Amino acid sequence: MKKIRVGLVGFGFIGPHHLEAIRRTGLAEVVAIATSDAAGAHAKAEQSGVARATGDWRTLTADPAIDVIDIATPTHLHGPIALAALAAGKHVIVDKPLATSSAEAARMLAGAQRARVVHAVTFNIRYNVMLQHARAIIARGDLGEVRLVRGHYLQEWLLKDTDFNWRLQPERAGALGMIADAGAHWYDLAQHVTGRRIVRVLADLSTAMRVRRPTRGRTVRVQVPDLGLIVCEFDHGARGHFATSALCAGHKNDLTIEVSGSHASLRWEQERPDELWLGHRDAPNQLLRKDPALLDPGVRHYAALPGGHAEAWPDAFRNLMRNILGFIAEGRDPREADEIAFPTFATGLRIARIADAIAASAKAGGRWQSVKKP
Secondary structure (H helix, E strand, C coil), X not given: CCCEEEEEECCCCCHHHHHHHHHHHCCEEEEEEECCCHHHHHHHHHHHCCCEEECCCHHHHCCCCCCEEEECCCHHXXXXXXXXXXXXXXXXXXXXXXXXXXXXXXXXXXXXXXXXXXXXXXXXXXXXXXXXXXXHHHHCCCCCCEEEEEEEEEXXXXXXXXXXXXXXXXXXXXXXXXXXXXXXXXXXXXXXXXXXXXXXXXXXXXXXXXXXXXXXXXXXXXXXXXXXXXXXXXXXXXXXXXXXXXXXCCCCCEEEEEEEECXXXXXXXXXXXXXXXXXXCCCCCEEEEXXXXXXXXXXXXXXXXXXXXXXXXXXXXXXXHHHHHHHHHCCCCHHHCCCCCCCCHHHHHHHHHHHHHHHHHHHCCCCCEECCCC
16 A cells, blocks of 8 residues: 655654654655754754655645645644645644634635545544543443533643743734643543533633743743633533643643543543543442453554553554544545544634633633534
8 A cells, every 4th residue: 555645844842743653553654844944854854764854834735746734833833834735635634723713723624625635633632542441431321421521731831930832922822822722632532532512611711920031031921821710511511620721830741531420430641541540439449451351342443552551642643643544545535534533623623612712701701601603
């Protein structure tokens, strides 16, 4: 089988992980890298064993030899690059979140639908094998009726006033900062795992550290929130609550989700990805360690290793890329794409509309706001 040819745009923190996940599928080859700095792009391509490099992403979107454009840039560049790739008839993969605004996300979805190409967003965390098992047991009714979904995404990389990153710049990351960026993973997980949609939100957003000093003698006024507290309602009446901040010492990459139903509860923690906690009233609680033999038969293929062999974040990324690239390799009609197999631009637009509702709720002083329907 001829390998799919991928052009990768962006090679900062996340770009190399896209490259690794693509290579691990065995279905595609990254044939070129584009970054904003030509010399840096060539150095990174040589170091990573990629044949070509450029300082202009337009070189890749215009190249007829490239089948897929994979976008791993800061969020404000997602839209322009994706729309150019779609106009050239290429399949497009975009790192999350899809765009800095729902209006731009809607334009990207419309462009993908017109082009009739495969379009995907890398909400990779949901493809941890234990989360796939969680989704399967909720779908078959093991938890009963879902009543409460709670969790958080807590990190520490903004704890000091000398910490700084482009995600604090609204012109590059959007107006909500981490609430829309890292938070997007949790909004996606809450809906994917439960099979339900978030329809209303109530939000309290704040900025604890209003001035930062990234370098000696330089100060930057922070214009995005660094703490978000969100209550939400799902389409069947269940409630949820979520907190996110990167000001929490000791929390390296702590995304947690817990679902409580009328029969049982479950909890998954990203920092302990091989475990799923199951809570019961009339029986002992359980801690299920990853073992393919103990998982739902429909999701066992997401586990590449036997029990006792850890699988985590990079493996979830591989699982997602395998689903996307496998769909492309089979030549399937993009209109048949199943958002359970991989998140599409429609998924990304729904998450962007949740962010819209969060912003509107905070602006209104913490009143309930409905999420705009498709």
